[in-house]
Amino acid sequence: MGRHSCCYKQKLRKGLWSPEEDEKLINHITRYGHGCWSSVPKLAGLQRCGKSCRLRWINYLRPDLKRGTFSQEEENLIIELHAQLGNRWSQIAAQLPGRTDNEIKNLWNSSIKKKLRQKGIDPNTHKPLSEVENEDQKASTNTKNIEKTSSSENSNNLGLAAEKPNPILENSCSNFGTPNELFLNRFLCFQQPNYAPNINSNTNLLFNSNFNSNPTNPFGLKFQNLDANGMSTSDELQRSCNLFENNNVIPWGATDCVKTEKEVHIPTSGGEIQEDMKWTEYMQTPYLMGNSTIQSQSSQDVYGGTKFASEGSVMNSSNWTTSIFRGLQPPSDNFLSLLHFN
DNA sequence: AAAGAAAGCAACCGCGTGTTA
């Protein structure tokens, strides 16, 4: 099938995005939406391919991104979902509002995998490592036997073995399998002494008929807000997900909180959503991130800007904005004015 | 303090799939 035409175009920039490029892309999408991604770079005045623009927007510039470290609850949920879905990162990300598939995938590969192995759990099968090793040994001896008896079918046999259906995936479709529960109980109890090892209650929640009744907040998760004194107040996640629901329809181009691309609305003057909250105010809302606080914001300082959000700090008006447009040095007035919709 | 290793993360690549002409 056809490849993305932009892949063949030359003289297109690659690599890290500059603040100017970010500004152009944000400027364009906030005004017009992305429409056809392949036309975005041209319309936005960027020397990038549409694919690159899409990725940058979805993984980094979207205003509804959460960022910050993952909370224990989020990690547990990722493990739980991975046990059911495997490496279907976009589907996993769909259950974690404000998180991208890329972010989750990175977390899995860099951190969670390791943790699971340390606990003696195979991250691929979610079974105890010893069990998996035994199966591997059995499989290899079987393969050797097959090799001896039927050399002509060697490659086919191996191929079939590799394509053997994932029992966990199969399991997830019908019965929320006991291996999952076994694993989760084992792992989560390791992780959290207070974790209630009643997986069924959680998983039923995941897959009950009302699951997507509120696509922007399927779990009714609550974020914590901080008041001016840094005291936490409860605030529904919906606050961020629904923020733009109003009149002007702009497709943000992300899978967002649900699988299908969702239309998100930008509040206009007099809009009732979020009590006339402006985007900049939204961004400056001091959310607690990750483990209730920003434990270690990424220190990568792409554009050579100042570092922010040291350990234990709390998202405040400055570093929250910075975290979204990381490294963006004080944006121009024109740019800031774009962020005010009323 | 310096160097190497490990970790973290943004971005690219290639492929599969859906849509359209």
Add this chain to the structure above:
DNA sequence: ATAACACGCGGTTGCTTTCTT
């Protein structure tokens, strides 16, 4: 029916930062 196009996904790469010795 088919080819071209566009999008989205998952795997991978490579750069930067942090940790360790």
